[in-house]
Amino acid sequence: MQYTDVTAFLKDGQTALTKGPVAMIFVEDDVEVATTLRHHEQMGFASVLAFMPAVFDLSRDLQETVHRIDYDATAEGAVEAAVNAIAAAATGVWMFYCYNAEYLFFPFCETRSISELLAFHTEERRDAMLTYVVDLYADDLSEHPDAVSLDRAHLDRSGYYALARKDAENGYQPKERQLDFFGGLRWRFEEHVPYTRRKIDRIALFRAQAGVALRADHTFSQEEYNTYACPWHHNLTAALCSFRTAKALKRNPGSTHGIHTFKWHNSAPFEWHSRQLLDLGLMEPGQWF
Numbered sequence: 001m002q003y004t005d006v007t008a009f010l011k012d013g014q015t016a017l018t019k020g021p022v023a024m025i026f027v028e029d030d031v032e033v034a035t036t037l038r039h040h041e042q043m044g045f046a047s048v049l050a051f052m053p054a055v056f057d058l059s060r061d062l063q064e065t066v067h068r069i070d071y072d073a074t075a076e077g078a079v080e081a082a083v084n085a086i087a088a089a090a091t092g093v094w095m096f097y098c099y100n101a102e103y104l105f106f107p108f109c110e111t112r113s114i115s116e117l118l119a120f121h122t123e124e125r126r127d128a129m130l131t132y133v134v135d136l137y138a139d140d141l142s143e144h145p146d147a148v149s150l151d152r153a154h155l156d157r158s159g160y161y162a163l164a165r166k167d168a169e170n171g172y173q174p175k176e177r178q179l180d181f182f183g184g185l186r187w188r189f190e191e192h193v194p195y196t197r198r199k200i201d202r203i204a205l206f207r208a209q210a211g212v213a214l215r216a217d218h219t220f221s222q223e224e225y226n227t228y229a230c231p232w233h234h235n236l237t238a239a240l241c242s243f244r245t246a247k248a249l250k251r252n253p254g255s256t257h258g259i260h261t262f263k264w265h266n267s268a269p270f271e272w273h274s275r276q277l278l279d280l281g282l283m284e285p286g287q288w289f
Contacts, residue, residue, distance in 0.1 A: 001013065001063070002063070002070070005069065005071065006082055009049070009069050010086075014089065016047040016049065017047070017086070018093075019046045019047075019093075020046055020047075020090070020118075021045050021094035021095065021118055021205075022090065022096070023040045023043075023049065023098075024051065024083060024086060024095065024096065024097040025037060025049065025099070026051045026052075026097065026098070026099050027052035027056065027099070027100045028074050028099055028100060029100065029247070030056055031100060031101050031247060032100060032150070033056065033100045036098075036100045036103065037050055037066055038062070040098075040103075040104060041065060043104060043114045044113030045114055046115075048067065049066070049086070052069075053070070053072060054070040069082075077216065079097070080213075080214045083095075086208075087206075087209075087214075088208070088210070090208045091208050091209060091210050092208060092209075094205065094206070094207050095206055095208055096206075097204060097214075098204060098240055098242075099242070101148060101242065101247065102244060103241045104131070104204070104238060104239075105238065105239045105241055105274050107278060107285040107288060108288075117288075120236070120288050121205075124230065126230060126235055127206065127207040128203050128226070129203070129204070129205040129235070130203060130235075130237045130238075131201070131202050131203070131204040131205065131240050132200055132201060132238075133184070133200040133202055133240045134156075134282050135155065135185040135242060135245050135246060136153045136155055136241050136246065137155075137185065137263075138152050138153065139152050139261075139267070139269075140152065145250065146250055146251070148243045148246070153241075153272075154262070154263060154267045154270060155241070155268060156184050156264075156268075157266045157268045160181065160183030160200075160281075161181070161182055163182070164179060175223070177227035177228055177229055178226050178227055179201070180199050180201065182198055182199060183200055184200055185249060186200060186245055188264070189259065192249060192252065192254060199217070202218040203218060204240055234284060234286050234287075235284075235286045235287075236284065239282050239283045241270065249262075
Protein backbone atom coordinates (compact mmCIF):
# COMPACT_ATOMS: atom_id res chain seq x y z
CA MET A 1 0.00 0.00 0.00
CA GLN A 2 2.02 2.90 -1.32
CA TYR A 3 0.73 6.33 -2.34
CA THR A 4 2.52 9.00 -4.32
CA ASP A 5 1.51 11.82 -1.98
CA VAL A 6 -1.00 12.85 0.70
CA THR A 7 -3.63 13.74 -1.91
CA ALA A 8 -3.42 10.26 -3.44
CA PHE A 9 -3.79 8.67 0.00
CA LEU A 10 -6.84 10.76 0.84
CA LYS A 11 -8.38 9.69 -2.47
CA ASP A 12 -7.56 5.96 -2.43
CA GLY A 13 -6.74 5.12 1.20
CA GLN A 14 -9.70 6.61 3.07
CA THR A 15 -10.63 3.25 4.59
CA ALA A 16 -7.51 3.52 6.79
CA LEU A 17 -9.11 6.48 8.54
CA THR A 18 -12.53 5.00 9.27
CA LYS A 19 -11.43 3.44 12.54
CA GLY A 20 -8.89 4.74 15.02
CA PRO A 21 -6.55 5.17 16.56
CA VAL A 22 -4.34 6.09 13.61
CA ALA A 23 -0.55 6.47 13.92
CA MET A 24 1.34 8.85 11.62
CA ILE A 25 5.10 8.20 11.52
CA PHE A 26 7.24 10.86 9.83
CA VAL A 27 10.50 9.42 8.51
CA GLU A 28 13.31 11.98 8.40
CA ASP A 29 16.19 9.56 7.75
CA ASP A 30 16.79 5.82 7.43
CA VAL A 31 17.51 5.17 11.13
CA GLU A 32 15.34 2.56 12.90
CA VAL A 33 12.43 2.99 10.50
CA ALA A 34 11.27 -0.62 10.69
CA THR A 35 11.50 -0.85 14.49
CA THR A 36 9.51 2.37 14.85
CA LEU A 37 6.73 1.12 12.58
CA ARG A 38 6.60 -2.32 14.22
CA HIS A 39 6.56 -0.84 17.73
CA HIS A 40 3.46 1.18 16.96
CA GLU A 41 1.77 -1.71 15.20
CA GLN A 42 2.30 -3.72 18.38
CA MET A 43 0.80 -0.89 20.45
CA GLY A 44 -2.50 -1.72 18.76
CA PHE A 45 -3.03 1.18 16.35
CA ALA A 46 -5.75 0.36 13.84
CA SER A 47 -3.74 1.94 11.00
CA VAL A 48 -0.12 3.02 10.69
CA LEU A 49 0.78 5.66 8.10
CA ALA A 50 4.43 6.08 7.14
CA PHE A 51 5.36 9.41 5.53
CA MET A 52 8.75 8.75 3.97
CA PRO A 53 10.93 9.49 0.93
CA ALA A 54 10.20 7.27 -2.05
CA VAL A 55 13.86 6.19 -2.27
CA PHE A 56 13.84 4.53 1.16
CA ASP A 57 13.46 0.76 1.38
CA LEU A 58 10.77 -0.89 3.48
CA SER A 59 10.71 -4.57 4.42
CA ARG A 60 8.14 -6.75 2.67
CA ASP A 61 6.06 -7.50 5.77
CA LEU A 62 5.67 -3.79 6.51
CA GLN A 63 4.75 -3.06 2.90
CA GLU A 64 1.71 -5.26 3.44
CA THR A 65 0.57 -3.72 6.73
CA VAL A 66 1.66 -0.07 6.63
CA HIS A 67 0.15 2.67 4.48
CA ARG A 68 3.24 4.23 2.92
CA ILE A 69 2.97 7.80 1.64
CA ASP A 70 5.81 9.32 -0.39
CA TYR A 71 6.70 12.50 1.48
CA ASP A 72 9.55 14.79 2.49
CA ALA A 73 9.05 15.18 6.23
CA THR A 74 12.10 17.44 6.57
CA ALA A 75 10.62 20.32 4.56
CA GLU A 76 9.55 23.41 6.49
CA GLY A 77 6.02 22.97 7.80
CA ALA A 78 5.65 19.53 6.22
CA VAL A 79 4.66 17.68 9.38
CA GLU A 80 1.95 20.14 10.44
CA ALA A 81 0.58 20.23 6.89
CA ALA A 82 0.29 16.45 6.68
CA VAL A 83 -1.15 16.01 10.18
CA ASN A 84 -3.78 18.67 9.56
CA ALA A 85 -4.72 17.26 6.16
CA ILE A 86 -5.17 13.75 7.54
CA ALA A 87 -7.04 14.99 10.61
CA ALA A 88 -9.42 17.06 8.49
CA ALA A 89 -10.46 13.89 6.68
CA ALA A 90 -11.13 11.90 9.88
CA THR A 91 -13.14 14.03 12.29
CA GLY A 92 -13.68 12.28 15.61
CA VAL A 93 -10.87 9.73 15.12
CA TRP A 94 -8.03 9.51 17.66
CA MET A 95 -4.64 10.17 16.07
CA PHE A 96 -0.98 10.02 17.00
CA TYR A 97 2.14 11.38 15.34
CA CYS A 98 5.86 10.96 15.87
CA TYR A 99 9.14 10.64 13.96
CA ASN A 100 11.28 7.60 13.19
CA ALA A 101 13.44 6.39 16.10
CA GLU A 102 10.72 7.52 18.51
CA TYR A 103 8.74 5.00 20.55
CA LEU A 104 5.47 5.62 22.36
CA PHE A 105 5.07 4.32 25.90
CA PHE A 106 2.05 4.79 28.13
CA PRO A 107 1.16 3.47 31.60
CA PHE A 108 0.79 -0.34 31.60
CA CYS A 109 1.33 -0.54 27.82
CA GLU A 110 2.81 -4.04 28.20
CA THR A 111 -0.63 -5.43 29.05
CA ARG A 112 -3.06 -2.82 27.68
CA SER A 113 -3.61 -1.51 24.17
CA ILE A 114 -3.64 2.04 22.87
CA SER A 115 -7.38 1.64 22.23
CA GLU A 116 -7.99 0.87 25.91
CA LEU A 117 -5.96 3.91 26.93
CA LEU A 118 -7.87 6.25 24.66
CA ALA A 119 -11.24 4.78 25.56
CA PHE A 120 -10.58 5.64 29.20
CA HIS A 121 -9.25 9.08 28.27
CA THR A 122 -12.38 9.75 26.22
CA GLU A 123 -14.56 8.79 29.18
CA GLU A 124 -12.78 11.52 31.12
CA ARG A 125 -13.95 13.98 28.47
CA ARG A 126 -10.46 14.60 27.14
CA ASP A 127 -9.69 15.13 23.43
CA ALA A 128 -5.90 15.24 23.65
CA MET A 129 -3.08 13.79 25.74
CA LEU A 130 0.20 15.38 26.79
CA THR A 131 3.31 13.37 25.98
CA TYR A 132 6.85 14.06 27.15
CA VAL A 133 9.72 13.51 24.71
CA VAL A 134 12.28 11.54 26.72
CA ASP A 135 15.69 11.62 25.05
CA LEU A 136 17.44 8.30 24.44
CA TYR A 137 21.12 8.00 23.51
CA ALA A 138 23.78 5.32 23.09
CA ASP A 139 26.22 5.07 25.99
CA ASP A 140 29.31 4.76 23.75
CA LEU A 141 29.55 7.22 20.86
CA SER A 142 32.77 5.69 19.55
CA GLU A 143 30.91 2.44 18.99
CA HIS A 144 27.64 4.14 17.93
CA PRO A 145 28.64 7.45 16.30
CA ASP A 146 25.06 8.29 15.34
CA ALA A 147 24.11 7.98 19.05
CA VAL A 148 21.51 5.31 18.30
CA SER A 149 21.54 1.85 19.89
CA LEU A 150 18.45 -0.04 21.00
CA ASP A 151 20.51 -2.45 23.09
CA ARG A 152 22.63 0.23 24.78
CA ALA A 153 20.04 3.00 25.08
CA HIS A 154 20.25 5.32 28.08
CA LEU A 155 18.07 8.14 29.42
CA ASP A 156 18.34 10.89 32.03
CA ARG A 157 16.92 10.00 35.44
CA SER A 158 16.58 13.65 36.50
CA GLY A 159 16.98 17.21 35.25
CA TYR A 160 13.40 17.77 34.11
CA TYR A 161 11.42 20.89 35.03
CA ALA A 162 8.43 22.97 33.98
CA LEU A 163 7.73 26.70 33.62
CA ALA A 164 4.42 28.51 33.33
CA ARG A 165 3.37 29.01 29.72
CA LYS A 166 2.75 32.71 29.13
CA ASP A 167 -0.09 34.09 27.04
CA ALA A 168 1.28 36.80 24.75
CA GLU A 169 -2.25 37.94 23.87
CA ASN A 170 -3.20 38.44 27.52
CA GLY A 171 -0.38 40.49 28.99
CA TYR A 172 1.87 37.42 29.30
CA GLN A 173 -0.24 36.00 32.09
CA PRO A 174 0.16 32.24 32.76
CA LYS A 175 -2.14 30.07 30.71
CA GLU A 176 -4.53 27.87 32.64
CA ARG A 177 -3.31 24.27 33.03
CA GLN A 178 -0.49 24.75 30.53
CA LEU A 179 3.23 24.40 31.21
CA ASP A 180 6.39 24.35 29.11
CA PHE A 181 8.50 21.30 29.99
CA PHE A 182 12.28 21.09 29.66
CA GLY A 183 15.02 18.55 30.28
CA GLY A 184 17.08 15.84 28.66
CA LEU A 185 19.69 16.56 26.01
CA ARG A 186 17.98 19.79 24.92
CA TRP A 187 18.59 21.13 28.44
CA ARG A 188 22.09 19.73 28.98
CA PHE A 189 23.30 20.88 25.56
CA GLU A 190 21.09 23.93 25.23
CA GLU A 191 23.87 26.01 23.66
CA HIS A 192 23.41 23.88 20.52
CA VAL A 193 19.60 24.01 20.49
CA PRO A 194 17.56 27.06 19.36
CA TYR A 195 15.43 28.47 22.17
CA THR A 196 12.19 27.72 20.33
CA ARG A 197 13.09 24.01 20.11
CA ARG A 198 14.08 23.30 23.72
CA LYS A 199 10.66 22.21 24.97
CA ILE A 200 10.08 18.48 25.43
CA ASP A 201 6.27 18.52 25.63
CA ARG A 202 4.21 17.44 22.65
CA ILE A 203 0.49 16.84 22.18
CA ALA A 204 1.15 13.66 20.25
CA LEU A 205 -2.24 12.02 20.89
CA PHE A 206 -5.35 13.93 19.89
CA ARG A 207 -8.85 13.46 18.51
CA ALA A 208 -9.39 15.03 15.11
CA GLN A 209 -11.86 17.89 15.25
CA ALA A 210 -13.03 20.34 12.58
CA GLY A 211 -11.19 23.64 12.82
CA VAL A 212 -8.51 22.40 15.23
CA ALA A 213 -5.02 22.55 13.71
CA LEU A 214 -1.54 21.48 14.77
CA ARG A 215 0.95 24.36 15.03
CA ALA A 216 4.70 24.37 14.44
CA ASP A 217 5.50 24.28 18.16
CA HIS A 218 3.64 20.97 18.67
CA THR A 219 0.61 22.68 20.22
CA PHE A 220 -2.91 23.01 18.82
CA SER A 221 -5.08 25.97 17.92
CA GLN A 222 -7.67 24.73 20.45
CA GLU A 223 -6.16 25.73 23.81
CA GLU A 224 -7.89 22.96 25.78
CA TYR A 225 -5.91 20.45 23.70
CA ASN A 226 -2.69 21.94 25.13
CA THR A 227 -3.58 21.43 28.80
CA TYR A 228 -1.88 18.76 30.90
CA ALA A 229 -5.05 17.90 32.86
CA CYS A 230 -8.74 18.65 33.18
CA PRO A 231 -9.90 21.14 35.86
CA TRP A 232 -11.00 18.50 38.37
CA HIS A 233 -8.13 15.99 38.60
CA HIS A 234 -4.90 14.75 37.02
CA ASN A 235 -5.12 12.89 33.73
CA LEU A 236 -3.08 10.26 31.97
CA THR A 237 0.13 11.31 30.26
CA ALA A 238 2.44 9.31 27.98
CA ALA A 239 6.10 9.36 26.93
CA LEU A 240 7.83 9.40 23.56
CA CYS A 241 11.23 7.79 24.01
CA SER A 242 13.25 9.39 21.26
CA PHE A 243 16.71 9.23 19.69
CA ARG A 244 15.86 12.26 17.57
CA THR A 245 17.74 14.91 19.57
CA ALA A 246 20.81 12.72 20.06
CA LYS A 247 20.94 12.05 16.31
CA ALA A 248 20.69 15.77 15.52
CA LEU A 249 23.38 16.78 18.00
CA LYS A 250 25.81 14.25 16.53
CA ARG A 251 25.00 15.12 12.92
CA ASN A 252 25.13 18.88 13.34
CA PRO A 253 28.64 20.14 12.40
CA GLY A 254 28.35 22.84 15.06
CA SER A 255 27.91 20.37 17.92
CA THR A 256 29.24 16.95 16.95
CA HIS A 257 32.93 17.61 17.63
CA GLY A 258 32.23 19.10 21.06
CA ILE A 259 30.23 16.09 22.28
CA HIS A 260 32.21 12.95 23.11
CA THR A 261 29.56 11.31 25.28
CA PHE A 262 25.97 11.92 26.33
CA LYS A 263 26.40 10.00 29.57
CA TRP A 264 26.57 11.83 32.92
CA HIS A 265 26.06 10.93 36.57
CA ASN A 266 22.28 10.86 36.13
CA SER A 267 22.25 8.51 33.14
CA ALA A 268 20.56 5.13 33.43
CA PRO A 269 20.08 2.23 31.00
CA PHE A 270 16.66 2.37 29.39
CA GLU A 271 14.68 -0.74 30.30
CA TRP A 272 12.08 -0.46 27.49
CA HIS A 273 9.29 -0.80 30.07
CA SER A 274 6.59 1.60 31.22
CA ARG A 275 7.35 0.90 34.90
CA GLN A 276 10.70 2.67 34.67
CA LEU A 277 9.09 5.76 33.14
CA LEU A 278 6.36 5.78 35.81
CA ASP A 279 8.93 5.41 38.60
CA LEU A 280 10.93 8.35 37.21
CA GLY A 281 7.80 10.50 36.97
CA LEU A 282 8.09 10.82 33.20
CA MET A 283 4.43 9.94 32.72
CA GLU A 284 1.39 9.60 34.96
CA PRO A 285 -1.44 7.04 35.18
CA GLY A 286 -3.95 9.59 36.45
CA GLN A 287 -7.05 7.71 37.61
CA TRP A 288 -6.31 4.68 35.38
CA PHE A 289 -5.25 1.65 37.38
